[in-house]
Structures are given as C-alpha cells and as structure tokens.
Amino acid sequence: MRFFSRLRGQKAFWLFVVLFLIALAVYGIEQANLKPISLLEAALLAMTPLALTAVGECVNEKAGVINIGLEGILLITAVVSVWGAELFENGVMGLLVGMLGGALIGFLFGLVSVYGRANQVVAGMGINLFALGFVPYLLMSIWAFPGIYVFPRKLMVPPIFTFFGRLSPVTIATLAMVFLAHILLHKTVLGFRIRAAGEEPEAADVAGVRIDWIRIFTATLGGALCGLGGAFLPLGWFGGITKEMTAGRGFIALACVVFAGLEPLLALVAAFIFGFAEGFAYAVAVTPGVKEVIPFYFVNMLPYITTLLMVMLVIGRRRFPAASGRPYTRE
Amino acid sequence: MKPFEITARARPLVESLVTILIGLIAGALLMMPFGYEPLKAYQALFKGAFGTVPDILETLAFATPLMLTAVTFAIGVKTGLFNIGAEGQMYLGAIGAIAIAGRIPLPPGIHVVVATVFAMLVGALWALPSALLKVWRGVHEVISTIMFNWIATHLSMYLAIYYLAQPGRAERTVPALPGARYPVLAEGATLTAAILVAVAFCIGVYFYLWGTKAGYELRLVGENPDAARYAGVSIRRTLVLSFVIGGLAAGLAGASQVIGRPPAWSLYATLGNVVTLGFDGIGVALIGRNHPIGGIFAAILYGALQHGGRFMEYHAGVSSELVRAINGLIVVALAVPEIWAIIRRRLKR
Numbered sequence: 001m002r003f004f005s006r007l008r009g010q011k012a013f014w015l016f017v018v019l020f021l022i023a024l025a026v027y028g029i030e031q032a033n034l035k036p037i038s039l040l041e042a043a044l045l046a047m048t049p050l051a052l053t054a055v056g057e058c059v060n061e062k063a064g065v066i067n068i069g070l071e072g073i074l075l076i077t078a079v080v081s082v083w084g085a086e087l088f089e090n091g092v093m094g095l096l097v098g099m100l101g102g103a104l105i106g107f108l109f110g111l112v113s114v115y116g117r118a119n120q121v122v123a124g125m126g127i128n129l130f131a132l133g134f135v136p137y138l139l140m141s142i143w144a145f146p147g148i149y150v151f152p153r154k155l156m157v158p159p160i161f162t163f164f165g166r167l168s169p170v171t172i173a174t175l176a177m178v179f180l181a182h183i184l185l186h187k188t189v190l191g192f193r194i195r196a197a198g199e200e201p202e203a204a205d206v207a208g209v210r211i212d213w214i215r216i217f218t219a220t221l222g223g224a225l226c227g228l229g230g231a232f233l234p235l236g237w238f239g240g241i242t243k244e245m246t247a248g249r250g251f252i253a254l255a256c257v258v259f260a261g262l263e264p265l266l267a268l269v270a271a272f273i274f275g276f277a278e279g280f281a282y283a284v285a286v287t288p289g290v291k292e293v294i295p296f297y298f299v300n301m302l303p304y305i306t307t308l309l310m311v312m313l314v315i316g317r318r319r320f321p322a323a324s325g326r327p328y329t330r331e
Numbered sequence: 332m333k334p335f336e337i338t339a340r341a342r343p344l345v346e347s348l349v350t351i352l353i354g355l356i357a358g359a360l361l362m363m364p365f366g367y368e369p370l371k372a373y374q375a376l377f378k379g380a381f382g383t384v385p386d387i388l389e390t391l392a393f394a395t396p397l398m399l400t401a402v403t404f405a406i407g408v409k410t411g412l413f414n415i416g417a418e419g420q421m422y423l424g425a426i427g428a429i430a431i432a433g434r435i436p437l438p439p440g441i442h443v444v445v446a447t448v449f450a451m452l453v454g455a456l457w458a459l460p461s462a463l464l465k466v467w468r469g470v471h472e473v474i475s476t477i478m479f480n481w482i483a484t485h486l487s488m489y490l491a492i493y494y495l496a497q498p499g500r501a502e503r504t505v506p507a508l509p510g511a512r513y514p515v516l517a518e519g520a521t522l523t524a525a526i527l528v529a530v531a532f533c534i535g536v537y538f539y540l541w542g543t544k545a546g547y548e549l550r551l552v553g554e555n556p557d558a559a560r561y562a563g564v565s566i567r568r569t570l571v572l573s574f575v576i577g578g579l580a581a582g583l584a585g586a587s588q589v590i591g592r593p594p595a596w597s598l599y600a601t602l603g604n605v606v607t608l609g610f611d612g613i614g615v616a617l618i619g620r621n622h623p624i625g626g627i628f629a630a631i632l633y634g635a636l637q638h639g640g641r642f643m644e645y646h647a648g649v650s651s652e653l654v655r656a657i658n659g660l661i662v663v664a665l666a667v668p669e670i671w672a673i674i675r676r677r678l679k680r
Contacts, residue, residue: 068473072659116667121413121473122617126663129614132607133655134361140650141365251477258474297489304478311475312468 017313021276039283041166045237047268047275048171049074049229053253054260054267055181056106056225061262062185063218064198065113066120066325067106069127070226071250075243076131077102077230079138082151082241091157091235095170098231099224106223110216117327128250136243150240157236168236170228177225181264194218201328211328226250248304255307259314270310277306343620346671351618351632353670354661358653372647379642380635388520392592394627394634395526396421396605399584400612401619401626402536403577407472408621409540410573411553416461416476417581418609419483420454424585425598425605426487427453429495429504432511432590433597439510446511447528447586454582455575457483462574466567472574480609484602491600504589506596513591525591532583533623536576540623549573584608607655611637614658617665633658 053070060067067073077098084097105127112118136147143149159166185191196204197214205211229249234241252274260266281302284294359369380390400417407414428450431437437445461479464470495504513523540546551559552569560566588605589598598604615633619625636658640651664670 112663112667116669118663118666118668120666122666123663125413125415125613126659126661126666128659129610129662130656130659132610133652133657133659136652137361137650137656140652141367248477248481251474255474255478258471295489295493297485300485301482304481308464308470308475308478311470312464 017273017310021273024280039279042279042283043272043276044167044171044279045275046278047271048168048174048236049232049249050253050256050274051174051178051268051271052229052232053226053250054256054271055178055264056222057253057257058260058262058264058267059181059185059194060218060222061257061324062198063194063215064201064324064326064328065110065215065219065222066124067109067127067219067222068121068124068254069105069109069131069250070124070253071246071248072127072129072131073102073105073223073226074230074233074246074250075135076105076138077227078233078245079135079142079241081227081231082149082155082234083138083142085155085235086151089155091155094155094235095157095228095231098235099227102227102230103220103224106226107216107220109223110219113219113327114212114215120325120327139241139243148240148242151234153239155235156239157232159236168232170232170236173228175268178264178268185264197328198324205328215328226253229253252303252307255311259310261314273310274303274306278303343625346665347618347620347625347629349674350661350664350670353664354657357660358657361653361656362649367647367649372643372649375646376636376639376643378639379646380639385517385520386638388517388522390635390638391526391631392520392522392634393637394630395522395529395587395591396584396608397612397615397633398533398627398630399529399580399587400609401616401630402533402580402612402623403584403609404613404616405619405621405623405626406536406540406549406573406577406580408616409553410549410570411556412465412472412570412573414458414461414472414476414574414577415610415613416458416472416479416574417577417584417612418607419476419480420457420578420581421585421588421605421609422483422487422602423457424450424454424582425589425602426490426495426585427582428586429507429589429598430490432507433495433505436508437510442508442511443513443590446507446590447583450586451579451582454580454585455578458574458578458581459571462571465574466570487598487602488600491598491602495598496600497597501600503595503599504597507590511590512593512596513587515593521593523587523591523593525587528591529583529587530627532580533627536580536623539576545572581609584612611655611658614662617662 053074057067057070080101081094081098085091085094109123109127112123113120139145139147139149157168157170159168185194193204193209193214196209197211201211233245238245256267256270256274259270281299285296285299355373362369362372379386381387400421403417403420404414428446431446431449432442457479461472461475464475465472491504492501497503497505513525516522516524540550548559548564549569549572551562551564552566556566585605588608590596592604595604611633615629616626618632619629636654640654643649644651
C-alpha cells in the first residue's frame with residue numbers, strides 16, 4: 001500500500017507533466033498537420049522497448065542487482081533475434097530467440113554478480129563495450145554486411161488493427177507484463193522475497209530466503225524482458241538492423257527506472273513519456289515546413305534532452321533498496 | 332624485499348595480463364562458430380601490430396587518443412565517479428580543434444597550440460553540465476554523460492556538415508591548415524608529435540594526483556567521502572574538478588585525431604575517425620588499473636590490437652571489430668574479484 005500513498009503524494013506533479021506534454025503535443029499536431037493517431041502509434045512503438053527494458057530492470061534492482069549493460073543486451077538481442085527469425089523463417093520465433101538470448105546474458109550477469117561478487121557497474125559496462133564490437137562482428141560474420149542489414153519484410157511481426165490504430169502485439173504483451181511485474185512485486189510471496197533481498201539481505205537470509213537464487217532469477221528475468229525489447233526493435237519496428245540502432249535506449253530505460261523509483265507502473269508511464277518524445281521527434285522531423293527550419297540533427301536530440309530534464313526533476317525524491325549493487329555473502 | 336611483497340606489488344600487472352589472456356581466449360571461442368582460424372588470426376594480429384618498425388609507430392598512433400580517454404575515465408574513478416562521457420567530450424574537442432585549425436589563420440606553431448588548447452576547453456565545457464547535474468541535482472553520471480554523448484553526436488555532425496564542411500567533399504570537414512598540424516615523427520608514418528603531448532598530459536595528471544594537495548583531495552573524495560568532508564574538502568568542487576580534468580583529456584584526444592593524425596587532417600562528417608575511441612578508453616583505463624601511467628601502457632597494448640586487427644581482417648577474414656568485443660570481455664573479467672580467489676586457491680593446491 002505504500003506505493004499508492006507515494007503515488008498520490010506526487011499526483012500534482014504527474015498531472016502537470018502529462019498536461020504539459022499533451023499541450024505541447026496538441027500544439028505540435030496543429031502546427032504540423034499531423035494525424036494524432038499516427039503520433040500515438042509512433043509513441044507506442046518507441047515506448048515498447050523502453051517499457052520492457054525498464055520493467056525488467058525495476059524487478060532486478062528491487063532484488064539488489066544493478067545492470068547498466070541493458071544497452072548492450074538490447075543491441076545483441078536485436079541482431080540475434082533477426083538471425084533466429086531467418087533460421088525459423090518466422091518473426092515470432094525471432095522474438096523468442098531474442099528473449100532467450102537476453103535471458104542467457106542476464107543469467108550470466110547474475111552469476112557474475114552473485115557468485116563472482118563482481119562490481120556490477122563495471123561488469124554491466126563490460127556488456128555494453130562487448131556489444132559495441134560484437135554486433136558489427138556478428139553483422140560481418142553472419143551476413144557480411146558492415147554496419148547495416150535489411151532482412152526480408154515477411155519476417156516482421158505484423159501489427160494488429162485496433163481502435164488506437166496499428167498496434168504491435170508486442171506492445172500489448174508489454175502492457176500485460178508491466179501489470180504482471182507489479183503484481184509479482186507487490187502481491188506475491190516471491191515479490192516479497194525479491195524486495196527483501198534488496199533491502200535486508202541479511203535478515204532475509206536468516207529467514208530462509210536464498211538470496212543467490214532470487215538475484216539470479218531477477219537478473220535472468222530482466223535480461224529476458226530486455227531481450228524481447230531488443231528483438232522488437234528490428235522485428236516489430238525498424239525492419240532492419242544497424243550497429244547503432246539502440247541509440248542509447250538502454251540508458252533511457254535506466255532513466256525510466258530512476259524516474260519510476262523502481263515501480264513497474266510508474267516505469268510504464270515514464271517509458272510512454274520518453275516514447276512520446278521520440279515519436280514526436282520523428283513525426284516533427286519529417287513534417288514539411290519544420291524540416292527546413294530545424295535541422296534533423298536537433299530534432300534527433302529531443303529524446304536525450306527529455307531524458308535529462310525528466311531525471312533532473314524527480315531525482316532526490318527517490319529511495320533505492322539499501323543493498324543496491326552490493327554483493328551478498330553468507331557469514 | 333620479501334617474495335610476498337614482490338607478488339603483492341606485481342599483482343595488478345599479473346591480473347591485467349591474465350584478464351587479457353582470458354579475453355583473447357574468449358575471442359578465439361567467438362571465432363570458432365563462424366569457421367575462422369583463431370591461431371592464424373592472432374598470428375596475423377600480433378605480427379601486424381609489432382612486426383616492423385612502421386607497424387610499431389602505427390600502433391603508437393592508435394594508442395595516442397586512447398591513453399587520453401582512459402585518463403578521463405580513470406580520474407573519474409579516482410574521485411568515485413563512473414564518468415563515461417569521454418566519447419561526447421572528444422567529439423566536441425575534435426570539432427573545436429578543426430574550427431580553429433581549419434578556419435582561423437594564425438602563425439604556424441602558435442596555431443597548433445591555440446587549436447589544441449581550444450579543443451581541450453571545449454571538451455571540458457561539454458563535461459561541465461554533467462558535473463553540475465551531479466552536484467546540484469544528484470543525477471547519476473552514467474545517465475547524464477551518455478545522454479550528453481548522444482547530444483554531442485548529433486551536434487558535432489550538424490556543426491561538421493553545416494559550418495565546417497570541405498567545399499566539394501561533403502563527407503569531411505575542412506582540413507587543418509599546414510601550420511596547425513602536429514609534425515609527423517617519421518616519414519610515411521601517421522604518428523605525430525601529438526603522442527608526446529598525450530604522454531606529457533598523462534604524466535602531468537599523475538603528478539597532479541599524487542604530488543599536489545588538490546590531487547590528494549581528489550583521491551580522498553573517491554576513497555572516503557566522509558573523511559574528506561570531515562577534513563573540510565569541498566566535495567562538490569572536487570567532483571566538478573574531476574569532470575573538468577576528464578573533459579580536458581577527452582578534448583585533447585579529439586584534437587589528436589584531427590590535427591595530429593594524417594592523412595585526413597580533418598574530421599569525417601560521420602565522425603568515423605573519432606567514434607568509439609571514448610568507450611575504448613574505458614577498457615584501456617581498467618586494464619591500466621585506473622592509473623594514468625598504467626593507462627599509457629594499456630593504450631599501447633590496445634592500440635596494437637586495433638592496428639593488428641586490420642591485418643587479422645585481411646589475412647584471416649575476421650572482422651577487426653572483434654577486438655572491441657574482446658575489450659568488453661576483458662572489462663567483465665576485471666570486474667570479477669573472485670577470479671583471483673579461484674586462481675589463488677588452485678595455485679595453493
């Protein structure tokens with residue numbers, strides 16, 4: 001129940017943020033003659049990978065593991081998922097392969113941080129640096145394309161037509177997963193143990209909770225959700241892969257986690273706001289009348305500037321688990 | 332000295348060498364599924380990197396920017412920061428260098444100095460917002476520096492294309508005027524006097540950190556912020572200082588790539604000749620144990636991998652990008668203290 005009271009405490013703030021963004025959007029839409037539906041579609045597309053990554057990391061950080069290697073996991077799973085989709089000649093299988101790849105990296109990261117007692121920030125950065133080289137290497141080794149590869153269009157996961165316009169099934173799955181993650185954390189015994197592992201590992205251990213298993217589980221889960229997000233990028237959205245396609249999304253997702261104070265529902269709100277900024281940027285970038293005045297390069301900066309502003313506004317009000325990022329050993 | 336003390340002193344070196352070995356072995360494992368021959372690839376790599384004198388000079392040319400971006404990360408760690416903003420600060424440094432070197436005519440000699448100093452200042456200026464967000468708002472530097480890296484990417488491309496483009500060759504900026512270029516050290520090599528400036532900067536940072544009061548305060552804040560506060564050290568000022576010195580180093584790294592590296596003497600509009608050098612510097616700093624002097628040697632080693640990687644690509648068909656993947660694996664291995672516990676247990680048995 002603490003979560004709801006905390007949320008209520010900041011209602012005015014959220015209302016302000018959302019109203020401001022809507023006003024900005026309406027102004028932009030009027031100025032640019034855009035269809036609101038297409039803007040919403042763009043925002044939901046951009047939201048999906050961010051929300052998946054951020055929610056996984058929320059659960060992970062609740063258990064006391066911090067993974068800053070999300071950017072790298074997104075990038076690697078994006079490539080691996082396309083490889084899987086081509087192997088099985090099916091986009092949905094590609095999503096599964098991406099998810100498995102992400103789960104594997106998450107699992108290894110969990111092992112390294114629990115049993116290896118690793119410095120999690122350094123190890124996470126190691127994943128990012130690894131992806132920086134491994135992804136172009138894979139692109140060359142699998143398809144012999146340096147830096148960019150466009151796969152056959154039939155491998156894309158087809159969108160569903162709904163009242164809100166075209167909606168990817170992954171987006172719907174994302175919404176479901178956010179609520180499941182919320183229930184997992186706040187309504188189940190496992191969720192209680194996860195939170196205990198992050199707050200009071202010593203006490204939880206005495207009470208018979210296996211801190212090591214919990215943390216490896218959350219790291220794997222976080223990796224799997226991140227992997228689904230990574231697979232969504234080429235298979236549900238872009239239709240191709242480039243070696244810099246994630247464009248900082250892993251770190252924007254980290255900003256969502258900070259913004260949300262590790263609450264999955266708030267992380268979804270944050271992901272939508274960031275997704276909106278990105279969708280808005282792309283919609284504006286191609287609008288006649290605007291693209292001549294504002295260079296494309298400045299429009300491209302919008303998601304990053306939004307991220308900085310949002311994190312700047314909420315930081316300091318957030319409390320993080322006491323054992324965050326600290327390896328735990330039994331005495 | 333007792334044998335124990337010698338091993339204790341050599342331990343960081345041994346650890347770095349062992350992790351590099353682990354990285355190379357893991358790299359070999361990554362080659363196998365694609366049918367490459369690891370032995371042939373590594374043979375080509377090391378022969379290419381150290382085989383002849385021109386190759387060694389080329390390796391050093393690759394090492395020049397890396398030792399500087401490594402300082403950016405290392406001085407952050409010394410102050411308790413995880414500053415990964417070298418990438419963006421270096422882009423802006425490169426832009427600053429070429430703006431002075433290519434656009435503003437100055438007497439030769441002075442021109443190099445002015446362009447270099449300006450590049451360093453621009454790099455430091457780009458580091459400042461992250462520093463201020465950290466000390467005023469408590470924004471974690473991992474998030475802020477990455478966001479500023481991406482903003483810097485787009486800003487640098489914009490400036491390179493809109494204001495500094497070479498007429499008729501839009502893919503790169505104007506070249507540095509001949510008087511604003513670092514002298515080439517050997518005929519035909521791409522190694523310039525920029526490496527001397529880089530090494531001097533690293534040594535300067537070393538003396539600053541271990542020889543001055545301000546440097547001592549910087550390390551104290553990193554090691555024990557409570558003690559630093561108790562001793563009356565301004566933590567905010569120290570953190571900002573750490574960011575600024577890191578920015579100076581990154582700006583110098585950017586300058587070394589455009590006014591200190593033939594044959595282009597300019598910045599590519601895609602940022603192709605500076606991109607990822609800032610991130611590579613993180614691995615270099617960690618291999619060099621976050622020490623400015625250790626970073627010089629680690630940079631030479633990583634420069635060798637980068638230069639040799641091109642031969643690996645040519646002779647064994649393995650994409651030179653694998654070198655970067657190996658770098659990441661080395662960083663992961665360095666993050667795990669238990670590796671040493673396991674190895675020590677094995678040795679005792």
